[in-house]
Amino acid sequence: MxxxxxxxxxxxxxxxxxxxxxxxxxxxxxxxxxxxxxxxxxxxxxxxxxxxxxxxxxxxxxxxxxxxxxxxxxxxxxxxxxxxxxxxxxxxxxxxxxxxxxxxxxxxxxxxxxxxxxxxxxRINPLTAALLLTEYVELGKDDWIIQNAGNSGVGRSVIAFAREFGLRSVSLVRRSELVHELKSAGADIVLVDGPDVAKQVAAATGKAKIKLGIDGVGGDSSHSVASCLTSNAKMVAYGGISGKPAAMSPLIIIFKQVTLEGFWLGYPRFRDAHEKLAAHTRTAERLIAEGKLHVPVxxxxxxxxxxxxxxxxxxxxxxxxxxx
Ligand SMILES: NC(=O)c1ccc[n+]([C@@H]2O[C@H](COP(=O)([O-])OP(=O)(O)OC[C@H]3O[C@@H](n4cnc5c(N)ncnc54)[C@H](OP(=O)(O)O)[C@@H]3O)[C@@H](O)[C@H]2O)c1
CATH class of the missing domain: 3.90.180.10 (Medium-chain alcohol dehydrogenases, catalytic domain)
Incomplete structure (x- = not known):
């Protein structure tokens, strides 16, 4: 062997x-x-x-x-x-x-x-997405969330699970050719990350109050996500694929009181939540079978x-x- x-x-x-x-x-x-x-x-x-x-x-x-x-x-x-x-x-x-x-x-x-x-x-990226969407901020039907790394395995899973949970998603990407592809995959709004993204997000969502930001990139992209959040929102960091320290304006922390938390599938509170994980796994399996969750190989x-x-x-x- x-x-x-x-x-x-x-x-x-x-x-x-x-x-x-x-x-x-x-x-x-x-x-x-x-x-x-x-x-x-x-x-x-x-x-x-x-x-x-x-x-x-x-x-x-x-x-x-x-x-x-x-x-x-x-x-x-x-x-x-x-x-x-x-x-x-x-x-x-x-x-x-x-x-x-x-x-x-x-x-x-x-x-x-x-x-x-x-x-x-x-068993990793779909569960990460499901937990990011359910374990940090209480969200109701049609609430918006925003993420970067929209085309990553986690990002595509966030898009699929957000739709499944009745949420609306904004995904930031670094390449414009992904906009159409991710919209076809179920994303509500897809924008190319950049300095004026907060204005674009406000315009595209009708100034929605976004309570959850999901950051898998770090660097300036963390600030892009944070700058789109409403007061007292939560920013959850699950990855740092850019290899750069997460940037966030102190003004967002001070005046909007946005807080930052980490996510790791290895935290005991997630790792040992067997029934919850099993339920999310079954949902992910169904989404894959229905073609609603697909990550290009x-x-x-x-x-x-x-x-x-x-x-x-x-x-x-x-x-x-x-x-x-
Ligand atoms: N905390 C946890 O428990 C947990 C669980 C699962 C995953 N993760 C982490 O989540 C991250 C994503 O994992 P994955 O499996 O979803 O990754 P993946 O499918 O391999 O996708 C990587 C993504 O990162 C983007 N990217 C690469 N370099 C970048 C840069 N310099 N700036 C901006 N974007 C960049 C790529 O963009 P393009 O699409 O444009 O190529 C791609 O969308 C990894 O860091 C992984 O370790 C953490």
């Missing part, structure tokens, strides 16, 4: 290597073995390999976070999954590999109708093509591994 590991912290194209090992152990009574179909390469894994993430495993360390697969063996007392089922594997496991044996209770049986590549991105690579896969993922776009 092959899997990917990092030999040390560093550039993913240089330190990620394919390793040959024994097959996973046969499942114990409450376990199942899953052959991995697709596994996503996320920005978090790329940061972790560079040693710049909230979790720093001791190298050499096996890699991966999010995947789906087919059950190939089950333990004697397993009832919730059967051999042949397509399942979502729990996050946080080293799933950049051909097969893995896990606690069967944590597997989610998936629809055969939905696109498996889309399903392989089910930029490339699919085998484990042997790890170097190309890492290079492509760092260049941008969603890259998947297909280990079998």
């Amino acid at each position: 092959k899997f990917l590991q990092m030999s040390k912290f560093g550039n993913p194209t240089e330190v990620v290597e394919v390793v040959e090992s024994d097959p996973p152990p046969p499942p114990a009574a409450n376990e199942a073995t899953v052959a991995v179909e697709y596994s996503a390469i996320g920005p978090a894994e790329l940061l972790m390999i560079r040693g710049r993430y909230g979790i720093r495993p001791q190298p050499p360390a096996p890699l991966g976070n999010e995947a789906i697969g087919r059950v190939i063996a089950v333990g004697d007392s397993v009832k919730n999954v059967k051999t042949g089922n397509r399942v979502a594997i729990p996050t946080g496991l080293p799933v950049w590999r051909q097969a893995i044996t896990v606690a069967a209770a944590e597997l989610i049986v998936l629809s055969e109708q939905a696109d498996p590549q889309q399903l392989s991105m089910l 930029a490339g699919v690579y085998s484990l042997e093509q790890a170097t190309q896969a890492m290079a492509h993922a760092q260049k941008g776009g969603k890259v998947l591994l297909k280990p079998n």
